[in-house]
Amino acid sequence: MALAELGVVVLDCPDPRALAGFYAEVLGGSVEGDGDWADLKLPDGRALAFQAAPGFTPPAWPAPEHSQQFHLDLTVADLDTAERGVLALGAKPLDAEDRSRGWRVYADPAGHPFCLCSS
Template sequence: MALATLGVVVLDCPDPRKLAGFYAEVLGGTVKAEEDGSWVSLKLPDGQDLAFQAAPGFVPPKWPAADASQQFHLDLDVEDLDAAEQGVLALGATVLDAGDRSRGWRVYADPAGHPFCLCAG
């Protein structure tokens, strides 16, 4: 028997509304913000939530860096890696590792610097 269930994944960032908007364009869903904008939720089409929290002094993770941990990353399954790549780049993502183009995944940073992967799936 599990002791808990996962409620929501929360990403610290300097601008929760902006980052929620980025992920809403990538994943779909509905954005809901607290009045002061310090907490923003994204209700995904499958019912899961992804949340964004204002973090004064936010420093994005380094990737790759042998002396610093990326902490976590999101794997996002896509049908067409090339099309998804063009889409996330147009929304403000940056390439961290495009790697071997025949490989089934590529690594990017969202506009706040969090690493995420687009995965053929």
């Protein structure tokens, strides 16, 4: 028997509503909340949350001396189309070396790494 169940993944960031808006454009859903906390309610019922973090420093990737802490894997039907979309929304490519594999690594506007992965 489990002791708990996962409620929501929370990302620290300088502007919760702005980062929730970025992920709403990528994943769909609606943004709720203002100020120090925002929720992204996804169409399938899941959610991501975003919390203001004064003095936020984005993770360094790839950097063996600095952990990336975590990253999101986002499944997409077409890597090239999804890549154009996230770049237009303000993502930055982190690993453009190997275009033949089934995933690509980016940073969101606050600097958190995420991957687009072929479905």
